[in-house]
Amino acid sequence: MKLASLKHGRDGRLVVVSDDLVWCAAPPPAWQTLQAALDDWHHAEPILRGVAESLAHDAVPHSRFHERAAASPLPRAFQWADGSAYVNHVELVRKARGVEMPPSFWEDPLIYQGGSDGFLGPRDAIPLADTSWGCDFEAEVVVVTGDVPLGADYATAAASIRLVGLCNDVTLRNLIPAELAKGFGFFHGKPATAFSPVFVTPDALGAAWRDNKLHGQLKVDFNDAPYGRADAGEDMTFDFARLIQHAAKTRALGAGTIIGSGTVSNRDSDGGPGRPVAEGGRGYSCIAEQRMVETIASGAPKSAFMTHGDRVRIWFDDAGGHPLFGTIEQVVA
Amino acid sequence: MKLASLKHGRDGRLVVVSDDLVWCAAPPPAWQTLQAALDDWHHAEPILRGVAESLAHDAVPHSRFHERAAASPLPRAFQWADGSAYVNHVELVRKARGVEMPPSFWEDPLIYQGGSDGFLGPRDAIPLADTSWGCDFEAEVVVVTGDVPLGADYATAAASIRLVGLCNDVTLRNLIPAELAKGFGFFHGKPATAFSPVFVTPDALGAAWRDNKLHGQLKVDFNDAPYGRADAGEDMTFDFARLIQHAAKTRALGAGTIIGSGTVSNRDSDGGPGRPVAEGGRGYSCIAEQRMVETIASGAPKSAFMTHGDRVRIWFDDAGGHPLFGTIEQVVA
Numbered sequence: 001m002k003l004a005s006l007k008h009g010r011d012g013r014l015v016v017v018s019d020d021l022v023w024c025a026a027p028p029p030a031w032q033t034l035q036a037a038l039d040d041w042h043h044a045e046p047i048l049r050g051v052a053e054s055l056a057h058d059a060v061p062h063s064r065f066h067e068r069a070a071a072s073p074l075p076r077a078f079q080w081a082d083g084s085a086y087v088n089h090v091e092l093v094r095k096a097r098g099v100e101m102p103p104s105f106w107e108d109p110l111i112y113q114g115g116s117d118g119f120l121g122p123r124d125a126i127p128l129a130d131t132s133w134g135c136d137f138e139a140e141v142v143v144v145t146g147d148v149p150l151g152a153d154y155a156t157a158a159a160s161i162r163l164v165g166l167c168n169d170v171t172l173r174n175l176i177p178a179e180l181a182k183g184f185g186f187f188h189g190k191p192a193t194a195f196s197p198v199f200v201t202p203d204a205l206g207a208a209w210r211d212n213k214l215h216g217q218l219k220v221d222f223n224d225a226p227y228g229r230a231d232a233g234e235d236m237t238f239d240f241a242r243l244i245q246h247a248a249k250t251r252a253l254g255a256g257t258i259i260g261s262g263t264v265s266n267r268d269s270d271g272g273p274g275r276p277v278a279e280g281g282r283g284y285s286c287i288a289e290q291r292m293v294e295t296i297a298s299g300a301p302k303s304a305f306m307t308h309g310d311r312v313r314i315w316f317d318d319a320g321g322h323p324l325f326g327t328i329e330q331v332v333a
Numbered sequence: 334m335k336l337a338s339l340k341h342g343r344d345g346r347l348v349v350v351s352d353d354l355v356w357c358a359a360p361p362p363a364w365q366t367l368q369a370a371l372d373d374w375h376h377a378e379p380i381l382r383g384v385a386e387s388l389a390h391d392a393v394p395h396s397r398f399h400e401r402a403a404a405s406p407l408p409r410a411f412q413w414a415d416g417s418a419y420v421n422h423v424e425l426v427r428k429a430r431g432v433e434m435p436p437s438f439w440e441d442p443l444i445y446q447g448g449s450d451g452f453l454g455p456r457d458a459i460p461l462a463d464t465s466w467g468c469d470f471e472a473e474v475v476v477v478t479g480d481v482p483l484g485a486d487y488a489t490a491a492a493s494i495r496l497v498g499l500c501n502d503v504t505l506r507n508l509i510p511a512e513l514a515k516g517f518g519f520f521h522g523k524p525a526t527a528f529s530p531v532f533v534t535p536d537a538l539g540a541a542w543r544d545n546k547l548h549g550q551l552k553v554d555f556n557d558a559p560y561g562r563a564d565a566g567e568d569m570t571f572d573f574a575r576l577i578q579h580a581a582k583t584r585a586l587g588a589g590t591i592i593g594s595g596t597v598s599n600r601d602s603d604g605g606p607g608r609p610v611a612e613g614g615r616g617y618s619c620i621a622e623q624r625m626v627e628t629i630a631s632g633a634p635k636s637a638f639m640t641h642g643d644r645v646r647i648w649f650d651d652a653g654g655h656p657l658f659g660t661i662e663q664v665v666a
Contacts, residue, residue, distance in 0.1 A: 039343055077411070079450035081520070084517070110515055113445075113520055113523075115414075116411055117411035151462055175583070183518075184443050184445040184518050185446065185518015185519060186446070187414070187444050187446055190446075191583045191584040249521050250462070250466070250522075250524045251448065251524040253451075254343075256450070
């Protein structure tokens with residue numbers, strides 16, 4: 001089942017979307033928003049699945065689904081907590097700074113509390129007041145949870161996964177060093193995030209979803225050229241159940257919590273840092289990673305961060321070559 | 334005007350509360366939750382003020398207001414961002430650790446992104462799975478904002494303040510050093526926060542609200558003995574408008590954003606670190622600060638963090654000696 005929120009007010013209007021993303025149908029009035037459905041999933045899920053089945057059989061009123069009319073599936077959320085599960089990425093960050101990564105990073109997940117009061121739609125421009133802030137994209141996989149009790153075990157965490165999607169975790173790189181030096185984590189460095197046009201239930205992902213990971217290429221094009229082709233299922237040190245379990249260590253997580261994977265990142269086939277797609281590598285899911293590889297290779301970064309007019313596309317193809325979650329496509333404005 | 338949310342479902346049921354906190358009345362159905370009112374404040378505010386006036390004149394159906402029946406005014410929120418505006422507190426933390434505080438901390442506010450997916454009610458127990466985590470209270474002042482545009486100036490930030498309240502920002506002290514060393518800010522160290530039974534519009538605070546600060550004693554009792562009597566209006570380096578402006582530097586803030594002051598903390602009258610209330614001082618708004626003062630004085634902390642059965646009360650008296658925001662009263666369970 002695929003769900004989206006059409007742009008409408010602060011929380012959008014929930015629609016069930018056909019598997020091919022061509023049509024959509026409205027659920028009953030009790031679940032006008034995705035948050036309302038997640039709050040009452042036990043009742044909502046069978047109803048929404050019924051709508052999806054009727055839509056597949058052309059048996060309900062429906063209209064064309066346009067990705068450009070979609071908000072993020074949760075246009076705002078009560079929690080957005082982003083992990084850093086591809087430890088390769090973290091190790092590269094440290095290596096470029098010339099510092100060792102603590103070995104505990106392979107055992108103990110990193111996660112930060114993100115701002116969730118307003119997300120960008122999948123086709124919304126990225127507002128950037130100052131290009132010197134170093135605006136970067138980060139292509140990630142996300143899951144949305146139901147209620148997760150405090151101290152949940154791995155199986156409970158896994159069973160809490162309701163939906164899977166993609167995001168562009170926009171990051172202002174040049175604001176981060178000073179911010180992290182203050183010791184309180186990210187704030188200015190993480191402006192509004194954008195999510196894929198649809199979120200999908202794990203059962204509808206087929207072979208692409210196993211071991212609580214999404215398997216397959218997370219595709220990123222930057223200014224219409226291939227930039228990232230990393231496999232989201234490889235090198236993910238902590239799967240989503242593990243990230244959720246970690247997040248719930250000292251507190252319960254409310255229904256509708258979004259948990260992110262962090263920037264998807266693969267080691268190169270020879271074990272070294274990745275190469276650009278144009279050089280036969282898998283490329284990068286953010287500009288910072290390319291800059292880190294450049295720094296490791298030549299002492300300084302060469303690639304510039306995004307500036308006004310730059311365009312990033314993020315998507316994930318199904319077995320038939322169609323974007324499973326729709327496409328995030330954003331221009332810096 | 335005073336607003337509260339009676340415990341009901343995930344978002345509570347909004348009520349207008351009489352100034353003496355004895356009676357409450359329901360608003361019209363369009364604004365059944367405080368978030369709904371904040372989302373539509375331009376329309377909701379005059380209606381809610383009408384209910385408050387009718388309630389004051391005994392001219393609407395009303396019932397007894399019981400603080401124990403109240404959830405946090407926003408039982409969950411789309412954003413909870415907590416500052417650290419009492420730089421005295423930050424300086425003591427550093428001094429106890431034997432490190433200098435960067436002078437920039439007097440100019441550049443600290444703020445962290447808190448978890449907002451579920452808050453504790455003002456009389457809810459504090460769930461603590463492991464006493465070795467070092468459970469502490471933090472008595473703070475908070476404001477709730479309307480929509481704040483990206484890059485808002487000081488006057489716009491000040492005008493966005495809708496409501497004022499108190500909170501107990503529960504903190505797990507012993508988890509924080511390792512967490513901050515990882516560089517991603519607080520997560521495990523900040524479990525669910527509790528807020529005061531009512532939030533109050535600034536105009537109803539009279540002389541206690543000026544210069545975008547709350548003025549007067551924030552009272553804290555720990556296990557029924559006076560613990561903190563700091564004045565929230567003194568030593569607040571960054572007022573709430575400044576904190577909001579800082580938070581909105583790189584992104585807009587959605588209506589219903591809660592901004593916290595950080596632990597209220599005063600210098601002692603002789604300029605030194607504070608003394609306990611029992612020794613004629615203003616005491617402390619968290620146990621950690623007492624421990625820091627003990628460490629500075631004698632090389633090691635003496636006071637223990639909270640354990641099961643410990644009780645904390647946080648309130649702020651009006652000119653007549655009645656708790657203006659009601660009372661937060663929590664036991665560790």
